[in-house]
Amino acid sequence: xxxxxxxxxxxxxxxxxxxxxxxxxxxxxxxxxxxxxxxxxxxxxxxxxxxxxxxxxxxxxxxxxxxxxxxxxxxxxxxxxxxxxxxxxxxxxxxxxxxxxxxxxxxxxxxxxxxxxxxxxxxxxxxxxxxxxxxxxxxxxxxxxxxxxxxxxxxxxxxxxxxxxxxxxxxxxxxxxxxxxxxxxxxxxxxxxxxxxxxxxxxxxxxxxxxxxxxxxxx
Amino acid sequence: xxxxxxxxxxxxxxxxxxxxxxxxxxxxxxxxxxxxxxxxxxxxxxxxxxxxxxxxxxxxxxxxxxxxxxxxxxxxxxxxxxxxxxxxxxxxxxxxxxxxxxxxxxxxxxxxxxxxxxxxxxxxxxxxxxxxxxxxxxxxxxxxxxxxxxxxxxxxxxxxxxxxxxxxxxxxxxxxxxxxxxxxxxxxxxxxxxxxxxxxxxxxxxxxxxxxxxxxxxxxxxxxxxxxxxxxxxxxxxxxxxxxxxxxxxxxxxxxxxxxxxxxxxxxxxxxxxxxxxxxxxxxxxxxxxxxxxxxxxxxxxxxxxxxxxxxxxxxxxxxxxxxxxxxxxxxxxxxxxxxxxxxxxxxxxxxxxxxxxxxxxxxxxxxxxxxxxxxxxxxxxxxxxxxxxxxxxxxxxxxxxxxxxxxxxxxxxxxxxxxxxxxxxxxxxxxxxxxxxxxxxxxxxxxxxxxxxxxxxxxxxxxxxxxxxxxxxxxxxxxxxxxxxxxxxxxxxxxxxxxxxxxxxxxxxxxxxxxxxxxxxxxxxxxxxxxxxxxxxxxxxxxxxxxxxxxxxxxxxxxxxxxxxxxxxxxxxxxxxxxxxxxxxxxxxxxxxxxxxxxxxxxxxxxxxxxxxxxxxxxxxxxxxxxxxxxxxxxxxxxxxxxxxxxxxxxxxxxxxxxxxxxxxxxxxxxxxxxxxxxxxxxxxxxxxxx
Numbered sequence: 001x002x003x004x005x006x007x008x009x010x011x012x013x014x015x016x017x018x019x020x021x022x023x024x025x026x027x028x029x030x031x032x033x034x035x036x037x038x039x040x041x042x043x044x045x046x047x048x049x050x051x052x053x054x055x056x057x058x059x060x061x062x063x064x065x066x067x068x069x070x071x072x073x074x075x076x077x078x079x080x081x082x083x084x085x086x087x088x089x090x091x092x093x094x095x096x097x098x099x100x101x102x103x104x105x106x107x108x109x110x111x112x113x114x115x116x117x118x119x120x121x122x123x124x125x126x127x128x129x130x131x132x133x134x135x136x137x138x139x140x141x142x143x144x145x146x147x148x149x150x151x152x153x154x155x156x157x158x159x160x161x162x163x164x165x166x167x168x169x170x171x172x173x174x175x176x177x178x179x180x181x182x183x184x185x186x187x188x189x190x191x192x193x194x195x196x197x198x199x200x201x202x203x204x205x206x207x208x209x210x211x212x213x214x215x216x217x218x219x
Numbered sequence: 220x221x222x223x224x225x226x227x228x229x230x231x232x233x234x235x236x237x238x239x240x241x242x243x244x245x246x247x248x249x250x251x252x253x254x255x256x257x258x259x260x261x262x263x264x265x266x267x268x269x270x271x272x273x274x275x276x277x278x279x280x281x282x283x284x285x286x287x288x289x290x291x292x293x294x295x296x297x298x299x300x301x302x303x304x305x306x307x308x309x310x311x312x313x314x315x316x317x318x319x320x321x322x323x324x325x326x327x328x329x330x331x332x333x334x335x336x337x338x339x340x341x342x343x344x345x346x347x348x349x350x351x352x353x354x355x356x357x358x359x360x361x362x363x364x365x366x367x368x369x370x371x372x373x374x375x376x377x378x379x380x381x382x383x384x385x386x387x388x389x390x391x392x393x394x395x396x397x398x399x400x401x402x403x404x405x406x407x408x409x410x411x412x413x414x415x416x417x418x419x420x421x422x423x424x425x426x427x428x429x430x431x432x433x434x435x436x437x438x439x440x441x442x443x444x445x446x447x448x449x450x451x452x453x454x455x456x457x458x459x460x461x462x463x464x465x466x467x468x469x470x471x472x473x474x475x476x477x478x479x480x481x482x483x484x485x486x487x488x489x490x491x492x493x494x495x496x497x498x499x500x501x502x503x504x505x506x507x508x509x510x511x512x513x514x515x516x517x518x519x520x521x522x523x524x525x526x527x528x529x530x531x532x533x534x535x536x537x538x539x540x541x542x543x544x545x546x547x548x549x550x551x552x553x554x555x556x557x558x559x560x561x562x563x564x565x566x567x568x569x570x571x572x573x574x575x576x577x578x579x580x581x582x583x584x585x586x587x588x589x590x591x592x593x594x595x596x597x598x599x600x601x602x603x604x605x606x607x608x609x610x611x612x613x614x615x616x617x618x619x620x621x622x623x624x625x626x627x628x629x630x631x632x633x634x635x636x637x638x639x640x641x642x643x644x645x646x647x648x649x650x651x652x653x654x655x656x657x658x659x660x661x662x663x664x665x666x667x668x669x670x671x672x673x674x675x676x677x678x679x680x681x682x683x684x685x686x687x688x689x690x691x692x693x694x695x696x697x698x699x700x701x702x703x704x705x706x707x708x709x710x711x712x713x714x715x716x717x718x719x720x721x722x723x724x725x726x727x728x729x730x731x732x733x734x735x736x737x738x739x740x741x742x743x744x745x746x747x748x749x750x751x752x753x754x755x756x757x758x759x760x761x762x763x764x765x766x767x768x769x770x771x772x773x774x775x776x777x778x779x780x781x782x783x784x785x786x787x788x789x790x791x792x793x794x795x796x797x798x799x800x801x802x803x804x805x806x807x808x809x810x811x812x813x814x815x816x817x818x819x820x821x822x823x824x825x826x827x828x829x830x831x832x833x834x835x836x837x838x839x840x841x842x843x844x845x846x847x848x849x850x851x852x853x854x855x856x857x858x859x860x861x862x863x864x865x866x867x868x869x870x871x872x873x874x875x876x877x878x879x880x881x882x883x884x885x886x887x888x889x890x891x892x893x894x895x896x897x898x899x900x901x902x903x904x905x906x907x908x909x910x911x
Contacts, residue, residue, distance in 0.1 A: 089614055097614050102843070144614060145603075150606070157595040158625070169584055173572070
């Protein structure tokens with residue numbers, strides 16, 4: 001009887017039968033039983049109480065876990081719904097995306113959000129859900145034009161504008177540079193007026209340079 | 220009295236025609252009396268428009284419901300402040316308000332330059348009067364706010380009628396900010412008419428030199444400042460009133476206000492190249508033209524109903540008039556340009572790719588690409604409908620995806636531009652100038668990453684914000700250190716002296732810093748949270764660090780509206796930190812509802828609570844709470860931008876230039892290639908002097 005109880009005690013401590021700790025516990029129990037401090041009945045009742053406590057903890061854990069599981073799924077569903085609702089427009093004409101439409105008494109956003117939640121709850125893929133809305137409301141329901149077909153033009157325009165602009169800027173820079181070369185060439189080819197004293201030319205050039213420096217540094 | 224305003228506007232219309240005809244005759248004949256007469260006609264047009272506007276305000280304040288426009292947009296119980304803002308709440312009144320603000324600019328320009336620039340001003344007067352004539356045509360014949368109320372009687376004959384009370388003002392407009400947002404934004408829109416008029420006049424009249432640029436720079440800055448403030452006030456209004464937790468929805472009307480701002484910003488930068496180097500003349504003239512065209516185009520978008528928007532006025536046939544006007548302006552611009560393009564030849568050339576000039580070129584390119592992206596996104600639904608017969612939506616996901624990279628590049632250039640010298644930047648100068656700003660940017664990114672930020676664009680934005688901030692402060696620091704070394708004053712007072720000596724340059728840096736704050740604020744959007752719950756009294760909602768306890772909800776009756784209000788106790792860390800009272804109002808005069816959002820704003824985040832109404836299922840209040848990080852930075856940034864612009868508009872206090880020998884290795888800002896020489900100017904004997 002005692003051996004059987006000790007086995008149970010070991011099992012409940014969860015440390016197996018060969019660990020140092022379980023041996024210590026066994027020795028301790030044996031000592032207490034042999035010294036009369038702990039009767040086999042006491043030990044049995046204590047083990048039963050412990051078993052009940054563990055069962056309670058286990059059921060609480062299972063309860064919490066089972067409660068958390070649907071919560072987790074629900075939260076994930078909501079996040080998905082939120083993400084999908086940013087891809088769709090509210091169809092009441094307010095021009096807001098579905099997720100942000102707070103238009104008071106809006107006839108569209110509440111039913112659309114409800115429908116979206118139902119799609120998400122049924123486990124449909126995002127693309128299918130969006131496609132379903134497009135079939136129902138037309139392409140206007142998408143908050144951004146798809147990047148295919150005619151609508152892809154909307155996506156290309158900024159890039160093309162940048163490329164064109166960059167091209168123009170580079171052409172302008174090239175023209176300016178070319179002008180610089182031409183100017184230098186014509187300046188070197190031009191005859192220097194013999195009548196003008198060199199000092200006068202220098203002072204005029206210096207004055208121009210001063211004026212330019214003033215202009216450029218006044219900010 | 221009812222029709223006094225109508226007569227005043229009619230007379231203004233006739234005089235505007237005279238101002239144009241007289242101005243053209245004055246340009247041709249060069250007779251001084253004719254020039255003066257045309258100018259005086261311009262003054263008279265402005266005065267008559269003011270009388271017309273004052274008359275409409277009077278009709279609102281005297282509750283004259285015999286007038287259709289007053290009856291439609293006001294009611295007896297409307298508070299006085301909103302009676303004033305109701306004047307521009309509808310199509311007709313807002314167009315008259317436009318004319319009114321334009322007339323203030325026109326009067327100021329004609330008055331400021333009376334007797335000056337005789338070669339230029341007659342042309343300017345003609346262009347300004349032409350723009351006024353277009354709006355006066357609308358005010359008189361297309362959308363008059365002075366129509367009397369009439370009802371059909373026996374046999375369909377119309378009889379004059381009067382109501383005892385009006386329909387009231389749209390609830391969305393019954394908010395203090397709506398009293399100032401439209402005037403500020405319209406002041407921006409209308410203000411761009413002045414640089415347009417000067418550019419057109421200089422081009423047609425082949426006005427020599429860059430004088431017109433100097434004359435219009437301040438006008439452009441004033442218009443730009445109003446436009447910036449107007450856009451941000453509009454964003455704040457949308458945030459505080461519309462109750463969707465955001466401030467910018469890429470709505471067509473918002474886009475319409477952003478586009479001229481973008482081209483105006485490009486002009487304010489590239490104009491420096493024309494002033495200093497005589498470059499970019501064609502570009503600048505076209506930037507001014509484009510900005511004005513976008514102003515008119517934006518007005519067309521808002522008022523024609525061609526694109527759907529919550530902000531737009533009711534659909535009307537007025538769009539045709541704007542299209543006609545746009546065609547006339549484009550034609551006039553093209554003809555003037557083609558006839559006089561040789562006048563716009565540049566004087567100078569680009570000396571180096573690594574220079575202030577090239578940074579301005581790229582800055583302009585990026586701003587223009589942003590404008591094209593916004594314009595194409597705004598008009599794409601119309602294009603799609605016209606070509607495929609299918610209307611599509613282009614909403615925030617498109618605009619954010621396209622514009623965020625552009626904005627990042629622009630922020631990068633904001634930091635780079637001031638560090639480059641005019642003409643050419645040496646490698647040594649590059650190393651010296653970029654060291655601290657680059658280190659600052661990298662350090663900011665490292666701190667952001669250490670705090671767990673993993674969003675690519677947010678981290679990039681913060682890194683570039685750090686870079687620009689260090690650029691701005693290093694510019695102030697290096698200049699102030701030189702003055703401090705020479706005068707013995709402390710760094711702060713030296714920085715103040717430095718700023719006041721060159722208000723335009725350092726005001727510009729303050730504006731850059733303001734834009735950094737705006738960018739940081741916008742980056743917070745990546746971390747927005749929101750939660751919606753049906754909350755009975757006693758219910759609790761947790762969002763971020765806050766716990767919201769709904770204590771009760773009650774109703775209230777005011778003369779102009781009835782309201783339902785939730786009382787919410789907000790806890791943070793177990794302590795009650797504030798009470799919030801979000802409301803939902805019902806306005807019986809026009810049978811419309813509106814929300815009054817409760818916002819608790821800190822530098823870290825905004826707790827934004829909306830009473831969204833009662834749940835149809837349970838009848839209990841539906842509370843929608845948002846936690847929006849860093850929003851306050853946007854408004855603070857806007858304030859800094861405005862202050863920077865005011866600073867840049869102030870005249871310089873110029874130092875008397877007493878040259879002393881330059882010290883070796885003088886550590887002066889060399890964002891400007893010529894700066895070391897300027898550093899040697901003694902600042903000891905300084906005399907305040909206006910340098911307007």
